[in-house]
Amino acid sequence: MTATAISLRGVSKHFGPVRAVDELDLEIADGEFFSMLGPSGSGKTTVLRLIAGFEDPTAGTILLGEDDVTRRPAFARDVNTVFQDYAIFPHMTVLQNVEYGLRVKKVAKAERRQRATEALETVRLGGYGERRPHQLSGGQRQRVALARALVNRPKVLLLDEPLGALDLKLRREMQIELKEIQREVGITFVFVTHDQEEALTMSDRIAVFNEGRIEQLATPVELYDQPASAFVAGFVGTSNLLHGEAARQVVGEDGTFVIRPEKVGLGPESQDVPADAAGLCVAPGVVREVVYLGASTSTVVELDAGPTMTVSHPNTDTTIDAALERREQRVVLTWRRDHLVRLAEPVATEKETA
Amino acid sequence: MLDRRPGLRVGLLLTPPMLxxxxxxxxxxxxxxxxSLWTQDDFTGNIERIWTLDNFRQLFTVDVYRTITLRTIGIAALVTVVDAVLAFPIALYMAKVASPRTQRLLVIAVLTPLWASYLVKAYAWRGMLSADGPIAWIANPFGLDTPGYGLPAVIITLSYLWLPYMILPVYAGLERVPDSLLEASSDLGGGSWTTIRRVVLPMAFPALVAGSIFTFSLSLGDYITVQIVGGTSQLLGNVVYDNQGAANNLPFAAAVATVPIVVMVVYLALARRVGALEDL
Structure with a gap:
């Protein structure tokens, strides 16, 4: 096990009666790209602000490496933040912005200048030093914020939904670029996002937050293939949930089960169910909706057993006419029994997909 | 019909105020x-419509007028500085520290003095500064005394009168500074003083200049406060008032009155360069 960059021990943060963070234990390893994923109000940003020092925890201890920083103000912590709104100082040039951290730490001017120029090159903004922030695009501003944080060579870089304001294409590019930069500089990144795709793309590990607690902490693959709860299954990707009577009928067992849309096969009702039926689940139903998504097509099927399921197929054929014609037709869904994930907890609410 | 002719509607709406x-x-x-370019018949006191620069020549060559002009500008500048120094911490506390409830109460507290009459407030300070007033009563045990009536009293009273006009624009300016900028400064290692000096003050500077336009111009034109607490001192306003009233020399009064106007035009031109006019 590598060294620990951040440890949270029993950390709580209450805002009046609201428990934004509730007795949280968390260890983030050195050099890790760690994401905190969750819906708004789940406490992920509060955890980030607690690590940065913008909020004082109601209870618990925060360690940076071996140091207890729980009561240390933000300016005395060896972490830097990339803010959601970038928080670029509008009255300074790009270079002055990037130099700011070194300047207040009284680093000599020559070294300051050199390191700031290097940092701007790392984020591919070489030659932009003399620009004013208002002359930059959203993506460029985002990079300035990144350079301004990286130039201080912090132990940990905290990123608060830094890609949220960018358009989809730029966001995809920046995701890959951020990951590259992280590998280059080798700093621990703690990344807050509500975008599950973003978290899956970039992270070494992901903590899924819900109501101030961590619902599951795992690698992207584990999170997607072995969701620990209905919440995680619903929040990370699309999933079909089977429980209660439907589970008994379709799966033949009691419990709550999850199956991913792309793992389910769809065929006409007349098709023969394969011989090794023991390894397969079979569920007849009626197609209610066909949604064309470019790369794939989603088909919503209402099972005879009750619940609706979403089935996803790549559009390998040139047309989807065949799929569209299935609307209101009877079909049979099949999937491998070992693709089913059994959830430990019972499901309280009637939520099929999220 | 007005609905279909937006030009006419705007015209009707704007004509009275433009007039x-x-x-x-x-x-x-x-x-x-x-x-100010006319003259006055010394004997009859009537205005003679003869073009002349005599009034201005007199204004610039007679020592006493030059002294009064410089004194007036100096006092207006001092009042502005005192107000800026007092207003900045108050506005900063209101905009960035106080809870929303306290913030509202403080705005009301700052505005309340504006409801009281100017004269009442000036006379209140006359009482405060008198030899047996509250200031003397507090200062005497420490071996100090009230500044009495004179220029210091004028500066104190004017600073008090115009303080709200400084606090409000600075407060509004600081409100517009996003909290994340202060957090960013702290995150990058800046303590409170560094953050105030390097981020808050530069960003609040246009608002301070906007406030100073009020404090400076109001001080420049004042003549009542100086009569009430100024002792024997005179400001430009008094010269205008005396020439207009007692001496009935309207042309010379007009020439004196152009001085603060010119000073203000120069001041506004400078303020425009720092972008303060967007903060009004």
Missing amino acids: WLGVAYLGALAALLVT
């Missing part, structure tokens, strides 16, 4: 300037 601005406001100023 007011053009005739009553700028017209009066123009009349003043023209009057």
Whole structure:
């Protein structure tokens, strides 16, 4: 096990009666790209602000490496933040912005200048030093914020939904670029996002937050293939949930089960169910909706057993006419029994997909 | 019909205020300037419509007028500095520290003195500063005394009178500074003082200049406060008032009155360069 960059021990943060963070234990390893994923109000940003020092925890201890920083103000912590709104100082040039951290730490001017120029090159903004922030695009501003944080060579870089304001294409590019930069500089990144795709793309590990607690902490693959709860299954990707009577009928067992849309096969009702039926689940139903998504097509099927399921197929054929014609037709869904994930907890609410 | 003709509608809406601005406001100023170029018959006291620069020549060559002009500008500048120094921490506390409830209460507290009459407040300070007033009563045990009536009293009283006009624009300016900028400064290693000096003050500077336009111009034109607490000192306003009233020399009064106008035009031009006019 590598060294620990951040440890949270029993950390709580209450805002009046609201428990934004509730007795949280968390260890983030050195050099890790760690994401905190969750819906708004789940406490992920509060955890980030607690690590940065913008909020004082109601209870618990925060360690940076071996140091207890729980009561240390933000300016005395060896972490830097990339803010959601970038928080670029509008009255300074790009270079002055990037130099700011070194300047207040009284680093000599020559070294300051050199390191700031290097940092701007790392984020591919070489030659932009003399620009004013208002002359930059959203993506460029985002990079300035990144350079301004990286130039201080912090132990940990905290990123608060830094890609949220960018358009989809730029966001995809920046995701890959951020990951590259992280590998280059080798700093621990703690990344807050509500975008599950973003978290899956970039992270070494992901903590899924819900109501101030961590619902599951795992690698992207584990999170997607072995969701620990209905919440995680619903929040990370699309999933079909089977429980209660439907589970008994379709799966033949009691419990709550999850199956991913792309793992389910769809065929006409007349098709023969394969011989090794023991390894397969079979569920007849009626197609209610066909949604064309470019790369794939989603088909919503209402099972005879009750619940609706979403089935996803790549559009390998040139047309989807065949799929569209299935609307209101009877079909049979099949999937491998070992693709089913059994959830430990019972499901309280009637939520099929999220 | 008005719905279909937006040009006509805007025209009807704007004509009265534009007339007011053009005739009553700028017209009066123009009349003043023209009057300052006329002269007065010393014997009859009537205005003679002869073009002359004598009034201005007198204003710039007679020592006492030059002294009064510099004194007035100096006092206006000092009042502005005192107000800026007092207003900045108050506005900063209101905008960035206080809870929303305290914030509202403080805004009301700052505005409340504006409801009281100017004269009442000036006379209140006359009482405060008198030899047996509260200031003397507090200061005497420490071996100090009230500054009495004179220029210091004028600066104190004017600073008090115009303080709200400084606090409000600075407060509004600081409100517009996003909290994340202060957090970013702290995150990058800046303590409170560094953050105030390097981020808050530069960003609040246009607002401070906007506030100073009020404190400076109001001080420049004041003549009542100085009569009440100023002892024997005179400011430009008094010269205008005396020439207009007692001496009935309207042309010379008009010439004196152009001085603060010119000073203010220069001041506004400078303020425009730092972008303060967007903060009004």
